Amino acid sequence: MKxxxxxxxxVALCAAAHTVRADEIQVAVAANFTAPMKAIxxxxxxxxxxxxxxxxxxxxxxxxxxxxxxxxxxxxxxDDATPIKLLEEGAAVAGTAFTYAVGTLVLWxxxxxxxxxxxxxxxxxxxxxxxxxxxxxxxYGAAAVQTxxxxxxxxxxxxxxxxxxxIAQTFQFVGTGNAExxxxxxxxxxxxxxxxxxxxxxxxxxxxxxxRQDAVMLEKGKDKPAVIALLAYLKGEQARAIIRAFGYEI
Amino acid sequence: MLLTDNDLQSIWLTLRxxxxxxxxxxxxxxxxxxxxxxxxxxxxxxVGAVVALPLVLPPSVLxxxxxxxxxxxxxxxxxxxxxxIGLLPFTFWGLVxxxxxxxxxxxxxPVQNAFEAVGDRPxxxxxxxxxxxxxxxxxxxxPLAAPGFLTAGILTFAHTVGEFGVVLMIxxxxxxxxxxxxxxxxxxVEAMEYSDAHRLAAVMLIFSFLVLLVLYLWRPSPKNT
Amino acid sequence: xxxIEIRFNIDWPGFSLAVDExxxxxxxxALFGHSGSGKTTLLRCIAGLVxxxxxxxxxxxxxxxxxxxxxxxxxxxxGYVFQEASLFPHLTxxxxxxxxxxxxxxxxxxxxxxxxxxxxxxLGIRPLLDRKPDRLSGGERQRVAIARALAVSPRILLMDxxxxxxxxxxxxxxxxxxxxxHDELAIPVLYVSHAPDEVARLADHLVIMDGGRVxxxxxxxxxxxxxxxxxxxxxxxxxxxxxxxxxxxTRWHLLKVDCGGVDLWVRDTGVPTDHPVRVRxxxxxxxxxxxxxxxxxxxxxxxxRILSLGEDAHPAxxxxxxxxxxxxxxxxxxHRSADHLRLAPGLPVWMQIKAVAxx
Numbered sequence: 001m002k003x004x005x006x007x008x009x010x011v012a013l014c015a016a017a018h019t020v021r022a023d024e025i026q027v028a029v030a031a032n033f034t035a036p037m038k039a040i041x042x043x044x045x046x047x048x049x050x051x052x053x054x055x056x057x058x059x060x061x062x063x064x065x066x067x068x069x070x071x072x073x074x075x076x077x078x079d080d081a082t083p084i085k086l087l088e089e090g091a092a093v094a095g096t097a098f099t100y101a102v103g104t105l106v107l108w109x110x111x112x113x114x115x116x117x118x119x120x121x122x123x124x125x126x127x128x129x130x131x132x133x134x135x136x137x138x139x140y141g142a143a144a145v146q147t148x149x150x151x152x153x154x155x156x157x158x159x160x161x162x163x164x165x166x167i168a169q170t171f172q173f174v175g176t177g178n179a180e181x182x183x184x185x186x187x188x189x190x191x192x193x194x195x196x197x198x199x200x201x202x203x204x205x206x207x208x209x210x211x212r213q214d215a216v217m218l219e220k221g222k223d224k225p226a227v228i229a230l231l232a233y234l235k236g237e238q239a240r241a242i243i244r245a246f247g248y249e250i
Numbered sequence: 251m252l253l254t255d256n257d258l259q260s261i262w263l264t265l266r267x268x269x270x271x272x273x274x275x276x277x278x279x280x281x282x283x284x285x286x287x288x289x290x291x292x293x294x295x296x297v298g299a300v301v302a303l304p305l306v307l308p309p310s311v312l313x314x315x316x317x318x319x320x321x322x323x324x325x326x327x328x329x330x331x332x333x334x335i336g337l338l339p340f341t342f343w344g345l346v347x348x349x350x351x352x353x354x355x356x357x358x359x360p361v362q363n364a365f366e367a368v369g370d371r372p373x374x375x376x377x378x379x380x381x382x383x384x385x386x387x388x389x390x391x392x393p394l395a396a397p398g399f400l401t402a403g404i405l406t407f408a409h410t411v412g413e414f415g416v417v418l419m420i421x422x423x424x425x426x427x428x429x430x431x432x433x434x435x436x437x438x439v440e441a442m443e444y445s446d447a448h449r450l451a452a453v454m455l456i457f458s459f460l461v462l463l464v465l466y467l468w469r470p471s472p473k474n475t
Numbered sequence: 476x477x478x479i480e481i482r483f484n485i486d487w488p489g490f491s492l493a494v495d496e497x498x499x500x501x502x503x504x505a506l507f508g509h510s511g512s513g514k515t516t517l518l519r520c521i522a523g524l525v526x527x528x529x530x531x532x533x534x535x536x537x538x539x540x541x542x543x544x545x546x547x548x549x550x551x552x553x554g555y556v557f558q559e560a561s562l563f564p565h566l567t568x569x570x571x572x573x574x575x576x577x578x579x580x581x582x583x584x585x586x587x588x589x590x591x592x593x594x595x596x597x598l599g600i601r602p603l604l605d606r607k608p609d610r611l612s613g614g615e616r617q618r619v620a621i622a623r624a625l626a627v628s629p630r631i632l633l634m635d636x637x638x639x640x641x642x643x644x645x646x647x648x649x650x651x652x653x654x655x656x657h658d659e660l661a662i663p664v665l666y667v668s669h670a671p672d673e674v675a676r677l678a679d680h681l682v683i684m685d686g687g688r689v690x691x692x693x694x695x696x697x698x699x700x701x702x703x704x705x706x707x708x709x710x711x712x713x714x715x716x717x718x719x720x721x722x723x724x725t726r727w728h729l730l731k732v733d734c735g736g737v738d739l740w741v742r743d744t745g746v747p748t749d750h751p752v753r754v755r756x757x758x759x760x761x762x763x764x765x766x767x768x769x770x771x772x773x774x775x776x777x778x779x780r781i782l783s784l785g786e787d788a789h790p791a792x793x794x795x796x797x798x799x800x801x802x803x804x805x806x807x808x809x810h811r812s813a814d815h816l817r818l819a820p821g822l823p824v825w826m827q828i829k830a831v832a833x834x
Contacts, residue, residue, distance in 0.1 A: 137441050
């Protein structure tokens with residue numbers, strides 16, 4: 001009897017100790033990185049016990065929230081400009097920014113065979129609407145504009161633009177067929193390393209400035225072991241394998 | 251000038267959208283409200299609930315369904331294509347259609363309440379004075395329900411001006427076509443152009459307040475008759 | 476004038492109506508009964524505001540309702556006065572009057588057409604024409620409502636307790652106008668009421684309703700003088716007699732009224748001598764003596780013959796039907812008195828009438 005009580009107490013203490021060590025991390029994550037982040041968070045929890053509380057959304061919105069006291073401890077941005085801005089303004093911890101993923105732009109249509117392997121469909125102009133992410137705020141949108149400039153097609157297709165507020169909405173426009181064509185993220189149309197739906201042209205990397213997605217530790221997460229562990233984990237090979245499987249380069 | 255041309259364009263677009271939607275809803279919402287106020291059909295409950303749905307549905311749900319149904323594979327999209335209108339998403343009239351759905355309860359409910367408050371008696375009186383039901387509707391029910399119409403018009407207009415989520419979902423943010431003021435403000439915020447956002451937001455705030463103030467001041471006080 | 480044929484059967488939860496009657500095509504017919512007796516529903520059926528299934532309604536040879544015909548309210552040539560005036564609040568008085576007047580069909584014969592001026596003068600509302608309904612008193616509103624109903628030049632006027640919502644003073648204000656309608660309009664009037672005094676004053680024909688059924692229907696005087704009606708008028712039991720003034724006593728301010736061979740002295744209310752009048756005699760105000768009494772303050776002591784005796788609501792009381800001249804009267808006395816006097820049908824007696832109301 002006595003031994004059982006002792007055992008119970010020991011188990012309870014162990015559980016308590018474990019709870020103390022396993023922290024919760026508040027992370028703001030770019031919407032386009034939702035799927036890989038979920039996979040990474042699960043792997044991270046299994047390896048370290050730390051629980052990632054991720055909020056997924058537009059980077060611009062996160063910036064405004066962070067500046068106004070949101071409790072995020074790390075940001076996985078959709079671009080590399082926002083982390084720099086936060087660093088300059090003292091909201092992020094110096095020396096912690098790094099590129100965790102590089103996005104790949106694709107010209108995509110929900111219709112099979114609509115997009116050819118070279119993207120010539122753009123020049124033919126045989127489509128009603130071309131969806132892009134808002135180039136003012138979304139890196140994929142800016143990359144799409146760069147691509148079109150490089151192809152010397154910008155002026156021709158600009159009247160056909162419909163603009164999504166973010167890359168997820170842009171994908172929705174194309175996915176529902178309301179726009180026949182759209183520049184979206186490879187990660188949105190890739191499943192298990194392959195493009196499974198519709199037709200796509202993977203835009204060659206030299207057509208646009210690489211879409212670097214940088215992560216940074218925020219002031220609220222400074223010196224927290226769990227946050228340091230997460231950022232280190234993102235640089236590790238296990239996380240990178242997941243990231244690549246979702247259509248990013250790194 | 252405090253506002254850019256793009257801002258002014260978005261304001262003008264917003265007013266045009268709200269005005270057209272309000273007029274259409276007067277025409278569409280009034281018969282629905284009349285039916286709801288007077289029917290004893292067991293369809294009253296379901297129809298009333300459907301009309302009220304936009305009150306509780308997140309704009310993203312409504313916007314997504316509209317995007318799908320008005321898209322090339324959706325029933326509405328196939329209808330509009332068959333009629334030669336083309337597809338509605340990313341067009342001004344697509345916004346109008348979406349806003350008509352989204353603002354429907356703001357028109358129907360005040361008008362329905364007003365019709366219910368009028369009651370049966372004035373219409374019975376009109377019938378005994380040899381007015382046909384349609385004639386009685388225009389000469390008795392409409393004038394007596396006028397305050398309800400004013401309220402409904404204010405709410406519908408204001409609600410359409412303030413609409414954002416649905417417009418974002420089906421508008422495609424095309425300058426001069428679907429980029430209304432609320433989207434323009436959102437763009438400014440997203441692009442971290444906070445001072446631009448502030449200016450336009452302040453204009454919207456003041457405008458909305460003034461419209462509501464003027465209409466509320468003009469609104470006739472209820473009479474005891 | 477052809478009678479109005481009505482047949483309605485309604486079976487609602489908690490309420491039923493079963494009426495199969497012929498109502499007179501002229502004069503004022505009172506539909507009398509307690510609230511819930513079905514009189515208002517009957518009136519609404521006649522107006523077409525309620526559609527009784529399988530009903531039948533023929534008015535002046537025109538079928539308004541049968542199995543294959545339904546004339547909607549706005550095509551029925553009727554005027555309707557509701558219990559509450561129900562004026563249109565967004566229109567002035569004249570606007571209310573014109574609303575129906577301008578919708579009256581063009582084919583109404585000239586002699587049936589009621590002009591706005593006639594309606595206005597009949598109800599005495601000329602000073603009110605430019606006012607909105609919320610600036611009128613309750614009595615004024617009801618007068619406007621009556622004028623409005625008349626201005627459509629109806630072939631029948633339906634009135635649903637037009638005085639019930641008014642206090643006594645307002646009632647007294649309107650009753651003279653209703654009497655003028657009675658005297659000056661050729662069209663039949665159906666008048667729903669639960670007030671015996673209104674009925675006594677206005678009706679020519681009486682329909683008594685209870686529980687959605689017609690208990691009695693007939694000329695006013697004869698119907699009121701019946702003993703067999705299950706409905707009890709209580710303190711209001713009594714008869715109404717029509718008469719003419721035969722003598723005016725200026726010294727004592729009295730009038731002598733001849734009601735079918737019965738001479739009654741009544742207070743002089745100033746009515747013109749040539750005017751037909753109505754008097755109302757309540758059963759409780761009539762007592763019976765076997766021989767004329769000397770030295771009494773009672774003015775009207777008249778010979779009569781007992782027609783029949785009947786029960787009253789209270790077991791102590793009896794109702795006695797009396798014949799005097801061509802008139803029938805009712806007297807209320809105790810069974811004990813009736814027994815004491817050995818009253819029986821055919822017995823000649825004297826009536827002492829304590830009060831006669833000139834209506």
